[in-house]
Amino acid sequence: MAQLAPELKNDRFLRALARQPVDRTPIWMMRQAGRYLPEYRATRQQAGDFMSLCRNADLACEVTMQPLRRYPLDAAILFSDILTIPDAMGLGLYFETGEGPKFRHVVRSAADVEALPALTAETDLDYVMRAVSTIRRELAGDVPLIGFSGSPWTLATYMIEGGSSKDFPHAKAMLYSNPEVLHGLLERLATAVTDYLNAQIRAGAQVVQIFDTWGGALAHNAYQSFSLQYMQRIVDGLIREHEGRRVPVILFTKGAGQWLEVMADTGADALGLDWTTDIGQARARVGDKVALQGNMDPAVLYAEPAAIRQEVKRILANFGSGPGHIFNLGHGITPGVDPEHAKAFIEAVVELSPEYQAGTH
Amino acid sequence: MAQLAPELKNDRFLRALARQPVDRTPIWMMRQAGRYLPEYRATRQQAGDFMSLCRNADLACEVTMQPLRRYPLDAAILFSDILTIPDAMGLGLYFETGEGPKFRHVVRSAADVEALPALTAETDLDYVMRAVSTIRRELAGDVPLIGFSGSPWTLATYMIEGGSSKDFPHAKAMLYSNPEVLHGLLERLATAVTDYLNAQIRAGAQVVQIFDTWGGALAHNAYQSFSLQYMQRIVDGLIREHEGRRVPVILFTKGAGQWLEVMADTGADALGLDWTTDIGQARARVGDKVALQGNMDPAVLYAEPAAIRQEVKRILANFGSGPGHIFNLGHGITPGVDPEHAKAFIEAVVELSPEYQAGTH
Numbered sequence: 130m131a132q133l134a135p136e137l138k139n140d141r142f143l144r145a146l147a148r149q150p151v152d153r154t155p156i157w158m159m160r161q162a163g164r165y166l167p168e169y170r171a172t173r174q175q176a177g178d179f180m181s182l183c184r185n186a187d188l189a190c191e192v193t194m195q196p197l198r199r200y201p202l203d204a205a206i207l208f209s210d211i212l213t214i215p216d217a218m219g220l221g222l223y224f225e226t227g228e229g230p231k232f233r234h235v236v237r238s239a240a241d242v243e244a245l246p247a248l249t250a251e252t253d254l255d256y257v258m259r260a261v262s263t264i265r266r267e268l269a270g271d272v273p274l275i276g277f278s279g280s281p282w283t284l285a286t287y288m289i290e291g292g293s294s295k296d297f298p299h300a301k302a303m304l305y306s307n308p309e310v311l312h313g314l315l316e317r318l319a320t321a322v323t324d325y326l327n328a329q330i331r332a333g334a335q336v337v338q339i340f341d342t343w344g345g346a347l348a349h350n351a352y353q354s355f356s357l358q359y360m361q362r363i364v365d366g367l368i369r370e371h372e373g374r375r376v377p378v379i380l381f382t383k384g385a386g387q388w389l390e391v392m393a394d395t396g397a398d399a400l401g402l403d404w405t406t407d408i409g410q411a412r413a414r415v416g417d418k419v420a421l422q423g424n425m426d427p428a429v430l431y432a433e434p435a436a437i438r439q440e441v442k443r444i445l446a447n448f449g450s451g452p453g454h455i456f457n458l459g460h461g462i463t464p465g466v467d468p469e470h471a472k473a474f475i476e477a478v479v480e481l482s483p484e485y486q487a488g489t490h
Numbered sequence: 491m492a493q494l495a496p497e498l499k500n501d502r503f504l505r506a507l508a509r510q511p512v513d514r515t516p517i518w519m520m521r522q523a524g525r526y527l528p529e530y531r532a533t534r535q536q537a538g539d540f541m542s543l544c545r546n547a548d549l550a551c552e553v554t555m556q557p558l559r560r561y562p563l564d565a566a567i568l569f570s571d572i573l574t575i576p577d578a579m580g581l582g583l584y585f586e587t588g589e590g591p592k593f594r595h596v597v598r599s600a601a602d603v604e605a606l607p608a609l610t611a612e613t614d615l616d617y618v619m620r621a622v623s624t625i626r627r628e629l630a631g632d633v634p635l636i637g638f639s640g641s642p643w644t645l646a647t648y649m650i651e652g653g654s655s656k657d658f659p660h661a662k663a664m665l666y667s668n669p670e671v672l673h674g675l676l677e678r679l680a681t682a683v684t685d686y687l688n689a690q691i692r693a694g695a696q697v698v699q700i701f702d703t704w705g706g707a708l709a710h711n712a713y714q715s716f717s718l719q720y721m722q723r724i725v726d727g728l729i730r731e732h733e734g735r736r737v738p739v740i741l742f743t744k745g746a747g748q749w750l751e752v753m754a755d756t757g758a759d760a761l762g763l764d765w766t767t768d769i770g771q772a773r774a775r776v777g778d779k780v781a782l783q784g785n786m787d788p789a790v791l792y793a794e795p796a797a798i799r800q801e802v803k804r805i806l807a808n809f810g811s812g813p814g815h816i817f818n819l820g821h822g823i824t825p826g827v828d829p830e831h832a833k834a835f836i837e838a839v840v841e842l843s844p845e846y847q848a849g850t851h
Contacts, residue, residue: 296788296789296824297789298789298792298824298826299792301787301789301790301792301793302789302792302793304793305789305790305792305793305794305797305798305800305801306793306794306797345766347766348765348766348787348820349765349766349767349768349771350768350804351787352766384745384766386747386748387747387748387766387767404709404710405706405708405709405710405713405745405748406710406748407710407711410710426662426709426712427657428657428658428659428662428663428666429662429666431659431660431662431663431666432662432663432665432666432667433666433667436666436667437666439666440666443711459709463657463659465659
């Protein structure tokens with residue numbers, strides 16, 4: 130078996146992903162480089178719009194590093210958007226103030242799918258790879274760097290709807306009326322995502338996470354056919370060893386509490402859990418197949434520090450002793466959170482988790 | 491045991507709720523009186539705003555009857571809003587075009603909770619009771635009438651946030667920082683909902699459903715403490731027999747696929763299922779404790795009639811043979827649906843279900 134990043138100053142996150150013992154539970158936060166931080170808002174203003182921030186490797190690196198300067202986090206995550214792939218395919222991503230992402234062109238037919246160009250991530254998404262290598266260099270081995278992509282289904286919903294959606298009328302109509310068109314789109318996206326994540330790994334990402342934000346909107350059987358199947362293809366096609374060590378992959382489907390067993394069968398190293406699942410029950414269900422990442426309700430961060438600490442304790446106790454837990458929120462940190470509350474959260478994990486890792490609680 | 495509504499011309503729905511044999515699977519649709527119907531839009535325009543439609547017993551009766559004139563549905567459901575209780579408590583419900591419901595006053599402190607008046611539904615919500623008795627008379631025994639209320643937790647979210655919310659920052663902050671204040675609010679709401687549903691039963695509702703739209707946004711353990719516990723109190727306090735027959739109660743928490751066992755233990759007659767749960771697996775988990783209502787993805791109605799028919803067949807097959815299934819969507823029918831597609835859906839249930847009920851498929 131490959132060694133675990135001997136040159137890393139802090140390999141707690143990689144060790145937990147490999148379900149190996151650690152001194153304390155590692156922690157990072159989804160969307161940790163984000164609007165809740167005043168320094169992020171300042172850099173974003175400097176960059177202009179959101180995509181200009183993503184396209185500028187130095188500024189993307191700067192916002193990636195900001196939460197690490199404030200908090201004792203155990204991982205950095207590439208600052209980028211989940212819609213870079215459809216944008217590179219020519220759909221024309223843009224953002225309107227106060228609204229979600231939008232596309233100038235949508236994908237609604239077999240002809241639209243056929244017209245999508247195949248991508249070569251290293252050239253077509255070179256700005257992402259520049260950001261990855263810049264961040265990796267800047268981290269200087271302090272903590273591992275996570276690369277990421279949206280899942281094929283999640284990307285497809287935005288491409289078909291033309292933006293965010295509550296009910297996914299066009300994507301679901303395609304799923305039920307013309308499933309072969311949707312499968313064609315998802316196949317192309319699975320290929321593109323695999324190439325994109327492999328390019329991030331070659332550029333310096335030491336872990337990758339697939340964000341399946343909208344998998345939980347699918348019907349029970351549709352989840353496996355239209356989301357999980359394509360994440361499985363990505364897992365199968367990823368570089369799993371690089372620079373002499375394992376490159377772990379984390380699957381995160383929001384709202385997937387009922388589907389953990391089939392997710393664990395993909396060969397992923399870890400599953401992200403939202404807050405609707407009890408992490409102790411989840412652990413019993415997936416056994417030793419995967420590590421578990423999560424699972425505090427991000428809204429707990431609106432509560433007082435004492436209440437935050439209590440929730441951290443409850444989740445640590447629910448997971449129980451032994452390795453394989455990465456602490457995280459069950460979804461991204463929200464813009465309205467006080468950075469001091471995020472600090473209280475992270476400090477609670479740092480202070481309370483050693484006794485659980487040691488099995489002495 | 492009480493008799494099943496001998497005077498009803500169609501008691502298929504009540505029989506299925508009692509897990510008794512039926513000739514075919516009964517069907518109704520959540521939000522069946524709604525914006526997808528042109529005749530509904532015409533009546534709503536005639537009424538003026540949405541609450542004026544709810545407050546006018548004749549017009550509320552008219553829109554309740556509209557889907558029954560089009561489709562062979564097996565139940566009618568009272569046309570009203572889920573926020574009538576907080577409105578009657580003086581919070582000042584209003585609707586802004588293109589946005590969800592809003593309140594002029596919010597509930598954020600123990601003093602705010604204390605200041606809420608106790609309600610007597612028969613007088614404080616007399617317009618709802620007039621609508622119930624008008625509809626019941628107009629139905630003339632054709633099909634049973636369903637009364638309903640929002641769950642305490644769901645009502646509380648709107649009262650605390652002042653309207654719809656994505657992340658429930660104020661409600662969750664209260665839950666984690668000041669749980670005793672939230673419990674105080676939920677206790678009052680449980681009392682008010684019990685009284686409200688009992689008044690509907692006395693006015694003529696033959697079945698009641700509790701809509702827990704936002705229970706699925708709660709963390710695993712919080713669901714039981716802050717939503718289910720108060721629905722349990724309501725179930726315990728409801729009139730369960732009236733006019734010489736059983737008054738069944740249906741619990742519907744959207745996103746509750748992981749919690750069906752504890753929901754079935756409340757003594758409810760049936761559980762509503764959204765589309766993320768396999769209805770066959772759900773049936774195996776809850777056994778003979780409850781009937782199951784659901785569970786087609788409402789977005790299937792955006793697909794072609796042939797695809798709709800296929801999904802109906804799949805769900806009937808998943809449930810399998812034997813009694814205890816009420817066909818429904820997994821959430822309300824959406825405004826963009828073609829009424830012809832709703833017709834194809836309902837006809838598919840009527841045509842395909844007899845062989846499953848007979849066990850001859």
